[in-house]
Amino acid sequence: MKRLLGLALAAVLITGIMPVSAESYQSYTYNAYDEPVYAPDMYITSEVYNGESLGIGDLNQPTDLICGKDGFLYLTDSKNNRIVKISEELKAEKVFDSFKQGENTLTLSSPTNVFVTGDGTLYISDNGNRRVIICSADGNVIKVLEKPESELFPQEKEFLPMDLVVTSTGVLYVLCDGIYQGAVVFDEKNEFSGFYGSNTVEASFKVIADYFWKKIATKEQRSKMSRYVPVQYSALAIDSEDFVYAAVSSTDDLSARIRKLNPLGNNILTGTDGRTLSFGDSSSYTYGGATYSTAFESVTVGDTMFAALDRTDGKVFVYSQDGDLLSVFGGKGNYKGCFTDAVAVTFLGDSLLVLDAKKGAITRFEMTDYGGVLLKALEVYTDGRYEESLELWQEVLKYSSSSYLANLGYGKALYQIGEYKEAMECFERANDKQRYSEAYKMYRNNIIRENFVWFAAGAVLIIILLAVCIKLSLFSKAFYFIKRKIKLGKGRKQV
Numbered sequence: 428m429k430r431l432l433g434l435a436l437a438a439v440l441i442t443g444i445m446p447v448s449a450e451s452y453q454s455y456t457y458n459a460y461d462e463p464v465y466a467p468d469m470y471i472t473s474e475v476y477n478g479e480s481l482g483i484g485d486l487n488q489p490t491d492l493i494c495g496k497d498g499f500l501y502l503t504d505s506k507n508n509r510i511v512k513i514s515e516e517l518k519a520e521k522v523f524d525s526f527k528q529g530e531n532t533l534t535l536s537s538p539t540n541v542f543v544t545g546d547g548t549l550y551i552s553d554n555g556n557r558r559v560i561i562c563s564a565d566g567n568v569i570k571v572l573e574k575p576e577s578e579l580f581p582q583e584k585e586f587l588p589m590d591l592v593v594t595s596t597g598v599l600y601v602l603c604d605g606i607y608q609g610a611v612v613f614d615e616k617n618e619f620s621g622f623y624g625s626n627t628v629e630a631s632f633k634v635i636a637d638y639f640w641k642k643i644a645t646k647e648q649r650s651k652m653s654r655y656v657p658v659q660y661s662a663l664a665i666d667s668e669d670f671v672y673a674a675v676s677s678t679d680d681l682s683a684r685i686r687k688l689n690p691l692g693n694n695i696l697t698g699t700d701g702r703t704l705s706f707g708d709s710s711s712y713t714y715g716g717a718t719y720s721t722a723f724e725s726v727t728v729g730d731t732m733f734a735a736l737d738r739t740d741g742k743v744f745v746y747s748q749d750g751d752l753l754s755v756f757g758g759k760g761n762y763k764g765c766f767t768d769a770v771a772v773t774f775l776g777d778s779l780l781v782l783d784a785k786k787g788a789i790t791r792f793e794m795t796d797y798g799g800v801l802l803k804a805l806e807v808y809t810d811g812r813y814e815e816s817l818e819l820w821q822e823v824l825k826y827s828s829s830s831y832l833a834n835l836g837y838g839k840a841l842y843q844i845g846e847y848k849e850a851m852e853c854f855e856r857a858n859d860k861q862r863y864s865e866a867y868k869m870y871r872n873n874i875i876r877e878n879f880v881w882f883a884a885g886a887v888l889i890i891i892l893l894a895v896c897i898k899l900s901l902f903s904k905a906f907y908f909i910k911r912k913i914k915l916g917k918g919r920k921q922v
Contacts, residue, residue, distance in 0.1 A: 451762035451763040451764055451765055452757055452758045452762070452764050454466050454470075454754050454755065455754075455755050455756075456752050456754060456831070456832070457705075457709070457831065458831050459831045459834075459856070459857050459858030460858060461705075461709055463708075466754060466830070467795070467797040467827055468754075468798075469745060469754035469756065469795060469797060469798035469801065470743075470779055470793065470798060471764075471792060472792055473778070473792060473793040474790075474791045475788050475790050476788060477786070477788045478504075478787055480517070481511070481517060481519050481789075482519045483504075483511055483519045486502075486504050486507065486787035487504060487506035487787070488504075488505050488787075489502055489505060489770070489782055489784055490503050490538075490540065490770055490771070490784065491503035491539065491541060491725075491771050491782070492780060492789065493540075493541065493543070493727075493771075494727075494773050494775050495543030495544075495547075496543060496545040497543055497544070497546070497547045497564075499512050499515075499520065500512070500515070500775065500780070501513070501541050501549075502782070503538050503539060503541050505539060506537065508524060508534060508535040508537065509522050509524040509535065509538075510522075510524075510535070510538065510541050510551060511523075515775065517791070523535075523551075523562075523566055526562050526566050526567070527566060527567050527568065528567075528568035528571070533560065535551065535560075536555025536556045537554050537555035538552055538553050538554060538555075539552045539588070539589050540552040540588075540589065540590045540591060542591050542593050544593060547564030548561065548562070548563060550591055550593055550599060552590065554587055554588055554589065557574065557586045557588075558572060558573045559588050559591065559599070559601060561617070572613060572617060573586060574586035575611070579621055580611070580619065581608075584603075584605050584606060585604075585605065586603060587603050587604040587605060588603055588611075589602045589603060589604050590660075590662050591663065592663045592665040592671060593665070594665065594669045595669055597614075597615040598614055599613040599617070600623055600624075600671060602659075602660050602662075602663055606622075607625075607659055608625050609622040609623050609624045609692065610622065610623045610624055610663065610673075611623075623671075623688070623692045624660070624671065624673060624688045625692065658677065658683075660673045660674065660675060661675060661676035661724055662674040662723065662726045663726070664728045665728065666728045666733075667730075669690065670688065670689060670695075671688040672685060672686070672687055673685070673686045673688055673726075674723035674724070674725070674726040676722040676724060681705040681706060681709060682697070682698075682705060684706040684707050684721065684735075685706045685726060685733075685735055685746075696750050698750065702861075704750040706735065706744065706746070706750070707720070707721025707723065708720070708721050719739050719740070720739065721739060721744075722738050723735045723737060724736050724737070724769070724770055724771070725738075725770065727773045729774040731747070731748060731802055731809075732745055732746060732747055732753060732805075733746055733748070734772055734774070734779065735772070736769055736771065736772040736781065737769075738769055740757075741758050741760075741765060741766040741768075741769045742755055742756065743755070743779070743781060745779075747832075751832050751835075753798075753801060753832065754798070756792075764790065766781060766783040766786070766790070767783060767785040768784045768785035769781055769784075770782055770783070770784045777793070777794045778793055778794070779791075779792045797823070797826045800819060800823055800826075801823050801832075803819055804819035804820050804833075804836060807819060808820075808839065813840045813843040813844050814840075816836070816840045817840050817841070817844075820833055820837035820840060823836075824837065829856070831858075834853045834854075834857040835854070835857040835859060837853050838850045838852075838857060838866070842865075842869075845869075847866045847867070847870035847873060848866075851863055851870060
């Protein structure tokens with residue numbers, strides 16, 4: 428049975444073709460031993476919308492879908508050169524395809540992304556025109572940002588904005604194609620101020636080998652050798668506290684595929700208690716002579732979790748705020764809940780939406796009861812209501828008794844309320860050796876503390892017994908000595 432399960436999951440990871448279930452895909456997660464295992468559905472397919480059902484005609488290579496800070500959805504219909512404002516009911520509210528700038532009218536050329544603030548201000552990556560347009564909710568241009576005229580910006584490079592986010596204070600971060608120094612930063616006055624969250628060159632075997640060869644190579648040989656540049660971010664998202672989530676589409680470092688950057692540009696999504704986080708599928712596969720691995724194309728942030736979209740296999744990975752994997756679902760194909768070319772993912776309340784560029788369609792996923800209980804357990808535990816979370820973790824375990832996250836969460840809650848023995852059992856099932864050791868240490872200390880009187884009494888008794896034994900031993904030796912003396916005295920008298 429285990430072998431069949433392993434083969435089925437291997438087929439899921441390699442082909443993206445899912446076995447038939449309530450959905451046409453099978454949700455999964457990873458267990459304590461980093462093995463893919465079936466999991467209850469956290470989301471199930473609700474509806475699919477195309478351009479006709481939205482009321483705007485056919486979509487043409489759409490590239491982005493976000494939920495704006497104003498509560499509306501915004502669709503970037505790239506080859507139709509427009510941004511579409513959409514209601515929560517998935518009906519078009521307004522189409523932005525031209526913008527007033529005084530006496531002039533601006534139009535878009537292959538826009539890639541849009542970000543919308545709480546007051547409805549739009550920041551549009553107008554990629555084909557090599558600019559960012561900032562406009563009001565009614566389409567009036569506030570500012571046009573073009574290539575910075577600064578020695579800090581590489582002047583030999585084109586300004587090709589791909590993705591962007593804006594902080595609550597108005598700082599703009601722009602990902603530009605071909606710019607490897609990080610996101611381009613424009614301050615609150617829309618002035619270029621440098622770069623943010625720069626990546627480093629990955630230290631692969633080839634990079635290290637070339638580094639040493641360059642040390643001994645001639646100048647001519649070095650000029651012909653490969654030049655290495657930092658890995659470029661593929662997508663950005665921002666949460667309510669202005670932490671920026673950055674996705675990487677190509678990297679061998681599983682822990683660096685998604686980063687949570689603080690205002691200084693440092694990654695703070697690094698795991699806790701010495702635990703290394705891992706994003707995406709842990710293994711790659713070869714098919715048709717090519718090697719494929721997780722390539723995150725889009726990332727979105729909710730109130731209690733974040734999600735990333737793998738364009739390679741059309742799968743959605745959902746994570747807790749701490750980076751723990753909650754669910755993986757979706758896949759490639761013309762099946763229910765699957766995609767041919769998934770390019771964007773976004774939360775809309777409890778729903779999750781995925782944009783398929785090739786189909787020109789939006790798939791809406793609704794959260795299941797299991798997903799609701801799981802999130803509630805995480806929320807209650809994070810709030811410090813440990814006893815209250817116990818019942819919720821038990822409910823999650825009813826859905827999946829082998830769940831790594833549920834066993835870990837239940838164990839952590841038990842640990843917080845002092846139930847160390849039961850916590851040890853949970854940590855053992857979660858294969859968390861460090862937390863098991865900590866729980867064992869506390870359990871042992873409790874045993875000693877609770878039985879201190881008996882331990883002390885036992886120790887005193889042992890000391891008394893030892894003292895008695897020593898005294899008896901000395902008495903025995905003295906008696907033996909006296910007895911021997913008496914015998915010797917009698918012997919002399921007989922002689």
